[in-house]
Every structure is written in structure tokens, then in C-alpha cells.
Amino acid sequence: MTKVLVLYYSSYGHTAKMADAAAEGARSAGAEADVMRVPETVPADIVEAAGFNYDDNHKVASIEDLAGYDAIIVGSPTRYGRMASQMAAFWDATGPLWMEGKLIGKVGAAFTSTASQHGGQETTLFSTITNLLHHGLVIVGLPYSFQDQMGVDEVKGGAxxxxxxxxxxxxxRMPSQTELDGARFQGKLVAETAQKLHG
Ligand SMILES: Cc1cc2nc3c(=O)[nH]c(=O)nc-3n(C[C@H](O)[C@H](O)[C@H](O)COP(=O)(O)O)c2cc1C
Incomplete structure (x- = not known):
């Protein structure tokens, strides 16, 4: 069975909710999907002062987990227009996997959360996709066949x-129905693509 990992970081739960939706989408395509978060790297006093609120239902990922999946969907909130340092630190420790080319040919995808509508969603997605391409993953986005990303009838993410x-x-503001549907659509497409590539 195709195995999909949804790997995320979240301080306040928005990216975590999108991660669960992406996993639902992957499962709807018949894949096995696990959701894991990367370790926190910020000191505990800052975590407390900033009111970070984790979802402890999700296992904390280790680098060794990555090689066991056919697809890896990476979600990080925006930090100054790029991925969070917690997610970057995780990928910065993947040198041994990169040296061995362990992730080459797997399917990869990115999703994100920002505070403001134009606060850096696309740059954050590309900062994530850049890392995945260096590891040789084949990238799946959110094509316009997910038509709900069109229109200006409501405030909505999706690119x-x-x-x-x-x-x-x-x-x-927590993820809207449209935004969760986008994460599900992307998760399903990632799983379907991985099934085609890896059987
Ligand atoms: C240090 C820091 C930098 C941030 N930079 C941005 C930014 O550049 N643009 C933006 O729209 N939001 C920015 N934010 C807001 C976060 O993106 C927002 O809290 C996050 O999307 C919420 O997702 P989460 O609940 O998964 O953590 C920043 C937050 C922090 C703590």
C-alpha cells in the first residue's frame, strides 16, 4: 500500500488542522497516511510567553522516518515569508539521507499558513519546495482542478x-471549509501520484 507522511510544524494549530485534512485526502485515495510534527526548537520560556499550543496527538518525527514513505507532504507556517526555523532545522539535519539519495523519486508537496492574505504564502511554499527538490522529490501542487481556489467571494487561501x-x-481565524478541502484535494492527488509512480 502507498504510504504518505504529512510532516508539519505548527505553533497555534492552523497548520496542524491542514495536516490532518491532507492526510484525510491521502486516505481517501486508498493510501496509508501518517501525520507527524517536527521537534520544537524554540526555548520553553519563549514557547510559554508566545502561547504556543501544540497538538500532542501527533508523533514527533525523526529523520529516519522519512525514508519509509512513498510521499512526503510538508506543512509549515510562514515566518517572515519563509518556512519556520523548526521545519528548516529538521531538513538541515537530513544530510545523511541526501548523501545516499534516499528520498529521490518520492512524491513531495507543500502547504502553509500565514497571518495575512499577502504575508508570504507563495514564498513559503517555494522555500519548502526548494528543499524537497534538492532531495529529488517529484513535486505535486494544487492544480486549478481544485476550482475553489478561484473566485473572490470569500477570504480564502489556496495556490x-x-x-x-x-x-x-x-x-x-481557523482554516475554512474551502481551505481544508484544498488540503484534502492536494493530499489525494499526492497519494494518487505516488500510486502511479510506486505502485
Ligand atoms: C516570528 C514570526 C514571524 C511571522 N512572519 C509572518 C509573515 O511573514 N507573514 C504572515 O502573514 N504571518 C507571519 N507570522 C504569523 C504566522 O504565520 C501565523 O501565526 C501562523 O500562520 C499560524 O499557523 P500555526 O497556527 O500553524 O502556527 C509570523 C509569526 C511569527 C511568530
């Missing part, structure tokens, strides 16, 4: 480069 959500300046 051809990956599923996104908008948290609002105070983080009070």
Missing part, C-alpha cells in the same frame, strides 16, 4: 503551488 490557510493577525 497552484500548494494548499494554504489564513490565520488572521491574532490567529483567531
Amino acid at each position: 497552484p503551488y500548494g494548499a494554504t490557510t489564513i490565520a488572521g493577525g491574532d490567529g483567531s
